[in-house]
Amino acid sequence: MSSPNDVVITGIGILSSLGEGAEANWNALRNFAGPVLERERFAPYTVHPLPEVDWSLQIAKRGDQRQMEAWQRIGTYTAGLALEDAGIKGDEALCASMDMIVAASGGERDVDVDTMILNKVAEGVDDVGVAINEVLTTELRPTLFLAQLSNLLAGNISIVHKVTGSSRTFMGEEGSGISAVQTAAARIRAGQSTHALVGGAYNAEHPDMLLGYELGHYLSRGGWAPVWEREPVEGGGIVSGSGGAFLVLESREHAEARSAKIYGVLGPVAADQGPVGSPETMKRLERLAAEAGIAETTMIVSSAAGIHARTADEKAFLAAHAPGIPVRGVTSALGHMRDAQFPMAVALAALSLSHGETIPSLGSGFEAAADVPASIGVLTLGFNAAEGMAVVTRAQGAGA
Amino acid sequence: MSYTDHAGRPIIAITGAGVVSSLGAGKDDNWARLTAGQSGIHRIKRFPTEHLRTTIAGTVDFMTPVEAGSAALTYALAEAAAVEAIRESGLSEKEFGGPLFLAAPPVELEWWQRLKLDADGREAGGKEPGYDRLLLAARNGNHLDFYHSAQFGTVGQKLQERLGTRGLPVTLSTACASGATAIQLGVEAIRRGEAERVTSVGTDGSVTAEALVRFSLLSALSTQNDVPEKASKPFSKDRDGFVMAEGAGAFVMESLESAHARGATVLGILEGCGECADDFHRTRSKPDASPAIAAVRAALADAGVSTGDVDYVNAHGTSTPENDKMEYLSLSTVFGDAISSIPISSNKSMIGHTLTAAGAIEAVFSLLAIRTGTLPPTINHANPDPAIPLDVVPNVKREAKVGRVLSNSFGFGGQNTCLVIAAEPA
Known part of the structure; x- marks a missing residue:
């Protein structure tokens, strides 16, 4: 049954190693022959690198581009793609009343300045704290801080794309993306918001970002394999990827009133986290699956990270509670984009439904052949505890 | 008795509040010292300050050992404020059972950790x-x-485990408006009927040398180091920047109906929230203050009240040349001539700018102004800025009947969030 406050997806922006824009990424995924990888630059780690991007296409002013670090540029650019796709970009009234929730963690440090400090201290100094102060005060770029601050991705989206209805930034690895979509959708469903921009971005090509994962021994040190088959690969299993995913969510009424194209309908997002032992995880996943209605879908898009214990738990959960439903681990193709994992999975589910085409198996025998799905369950088990699920269904009626 | 507001939504009761600042831990200590006009700003002892332009801050030095670092302090502050709030509400501090909305500073490896790794x-x-x-x-x-x-x-994960909050905690940052946003998210969740109770916490224990350098490079900090307790002087002519500080604030909020049903003491009502983003500049506000104006108006409209219903404004009042001027412009635009007769004070004159925590801490102080009938002063107000003709409750607290407070929070990145807090209707 459709309702005026149904949450519909009307805009998708994707930037990844596979390309730029929702259609280019969809086509690359449809014809997936293998990932685009950078194996040398961060050896022994492999990443899915960003393609060449003409930033000025979505960030017109070079001054604005310079004010951002890579992660903010990726996010601001991808947000622009989503707004354009939804037919909202440049519409002053719609942007000024648009809500925004961005999933963002930290920014990027200046590797040269950090290396300078490490060198200075390694050479021997009287007082380490004083030496750090001296280098930081003389070497840090004055505006770098703004290019690092979590909420300045949203701030840049406001400046560049004029989205100003509200601006909230959620933090916390995959959980931030889950909560961002959950909150934006819940607000629309409850009539607290009519249209919202929600998503996240990540720059994998930075040693400090790799360090964040590797302190927990989460990175693959043996290259790429499909996420379901990383157990034998040396290291922790994660191959991270640069990119981002942004969605425009609207109430059905708002979308239909402006005759927007509707990709799909997003159900309530169920989310939790807790102790990561297998039995506790299984209990939580069962409850979330029931809340979201995952078992009634005909395909599951998973953002499994490929880390050994968590992905093994996910496989066991799917085998027990979604038997016979084909699964696609899309992180195999795109890399792990941390904050953007859940929005990306929702985006790809919506693209599959709107095209009336299935996502092919992405290189793993765990991914059974599939018919064209009628509804898709989206599943994110974060490497760092957070868990989220939702169901995306085909749009019915106007706009479909 | 009605349990719904002017828009037919559940009325939100505040049933618990907690606070830590450089003035101390807990509401009693903080309120006694805040209303006595005492400053928590002091010379930094946590790390060497050679080469730094600013050498003062409102650090909280009584919670965790220095060597434990920022992340541990940020958690300890949040835990203390949340536990105080939950205990006051009479709910369980181990099985709280409602969602957690946490405003916390962005984290990264600290220098002592990088150096250890390099070694x-x-x-x-x-x-x-x-x-x-x-x-x-x-x-x-x-x-x-x-x-x-x-x-x-x-930090959210540890708090969830400690307090037994429900579901995936939301950790958020809207820069210096974060604490207010955490409260706003909690209000919205109760209004949606997702939860009968929530806890909203803002915490910040991130005063490090690098953080000071970063804000200094943006020319945001006061460099009046000579007499630390006099450096933060919101709305004064000789104000020259904010003073970084630490602390945490927390609310327990629930539907008024649920609070009454369990016989809880209602401390106040969270009547409304408003926000509006600014697209002008990364650190500066639109010259006409239109986003801040829109945020204040949105909060009043959300609360269903008019400017004449506001008895006191708890200002953002950072003591930067830019903020205080912009805040005056926004308030004088919204309130008109009446602004000269509404008391407006800045807690930051005493506790400094607690950044991520500020909106939550100042919401707690706004509630205490209502509860005690006392307006905390704006201290260090020796040279009023003639361009800002406000009643800032200069230097000395004032007794007043306070039925309703507007609390402002504005931040870098175009963040503007305002809250309206009121006494429980008789």
């Missing part, structure tokens, strides 16, 4: 100091504690 990397055979060596150390050693301290979800 470990050298031991492991890494040749040059630098990220390759840090990564080598990470690969070869066990640094799980470092890992956790650099994950953005960690």
Whole structure:
């Protein structure tokens, strides 16, 4: 049954190693022959690198581009793609009343300045704290801080794309993306918001970002394999990827009133986290699956990270509670984009439904052949505890 | 008795509040010292200040050992404020059972951790100091504690475990408006009927040398180091920047109906929230203050009240030349001539700018103004800025009947969030 406050997806922006824009990424995924990888630059780690991007296409002013670090540029650019796709970009009234929730963690440090400090201290100094102060005060770029601050991705989206209805930034690895979509959708469903921009971005090509994962021994040190088959690969299993995913969510009424194209309908997002032992995880996943209605879908898009214990738990959960439903681990193709994992999975589910085409198996025998799905369950088990699920269904009626 | 507001939504009761600042831990100590006009700003002892332009701050030095670092302090502050709030509400501090909305500062590895990794990397055979060596150390050693301290979800995760909150905690940042946003998210969740009770917490224990340098490079900080307790002087002519500070504030909020049903003491009503983003500049506000004006108006409209219903404004009042001027412009635009007769004070004159925590701490102080009938002063107000003709409750507290407070929070990145807090209707 459709309702005026149904949450519909009307805009998708994707930037990844596979390309730029929702259609280019969809086509690359449809014809997936293998990932685009950078194996040398961060050896022994492999990443899915960003393609060449003409930033000025979505960030017109070079001054604005310079004010951002890579992660903010990726996010601001991808947000622009989503707004354009939804037919909202440049519409002053719609942007000024648009809500925004961005999933963002930290920014990027200046590797040269950090290396300078490490060198200075390694050479021997009287007082380490004083030496750090001296280098930081003389070497840090004055505006770098703004290019690092979590909420300045949203701030840049406001400046560049004029989205100003509200601006909230959620933090916390995959959980931030889950909560961002959950909150934006819940607000629309409850009539607290009519249209919202929600998503996240990540720059994998930075040693400090790799360090964040590797302190927990989460990175693959043996290259790429499909996420379901990383157990034998040396290291922790994660191959991270640069990119981002942004969605425009609207109430059905708002979308239909402006005759927007509707990709799909997003159900309530169920989310939790807790102790990561297998039995506790299984209990939580069962409850979330029931809340979201995952078992009634005909395909599951998973953002499994490929880390050994968590992905093994996910496989066991799917085998027990979604038997016979084909699964696609899309992180195999795109890399792990941390904050953007859940929005990306929702985006790809919506693209599959709107095209009336299935996502092919992405290189793993765990991914059974599939018919064209009628509804898709989206599943994110974060490497760092957070868990989220939702169901995306085909749009019915106007706009479909 | 009606349990719904002017828009037919559940009325939100505040049933618990907690606070920590450089003035002390807990509402009693904080309120006594705040209303006595005492400053918590002091010379920094936590780290060397040679080469730094600003050498003062409102650090909280009584919670965790210095060597525990920022992440541990940020958690300890949040825990203390949340536990105080939950105890006051009479709910369980181990099985709270409602969602957690947490405003927390962005995290990253701290310098002592980077240096330890570099040393470990050298031991492991890494040749040059630098990220390759840090990564080598990470690969070869066990640094799980470092890992956790650099994950953005960690503080929320630990609080969830400690308090028994329900579901996936939301950790958020809207810069200096974060604390107010945490409260706003809690209000919205109750209004949606998702929860009968929530806890909203703002915390910040992130005063480090690097953080000071970063804000200094943006010319945001006061450099009036000579007499630390006099440096923060919101709305004064000689104000020259804010003073970084630490602390935490927390509310327990629930539907008024649920609070009454369990016989809880209602401390106040969270009547409304408003926000509007600014697209002008990364650190500066639109010259016409239109986003701040829109945020104030949105909060009043959300609360269903008019300017004449506001008895006191708890200002953002950072003591930067820019903020205080913009805040005056926004308030005088919204309130018109009446602004000259509404008392407006800035807690930051005493506790400094607690950044991520500020909106939550100042919401707690707004509630205490209502509860006690006392307006905390704006101290250090010796040279009023003639361009800002406000009643800032200069230097000395004032007794007043306060039925309703507007609390402002504005932040870098175009963040503007305002709250309306009121006494429980008789």
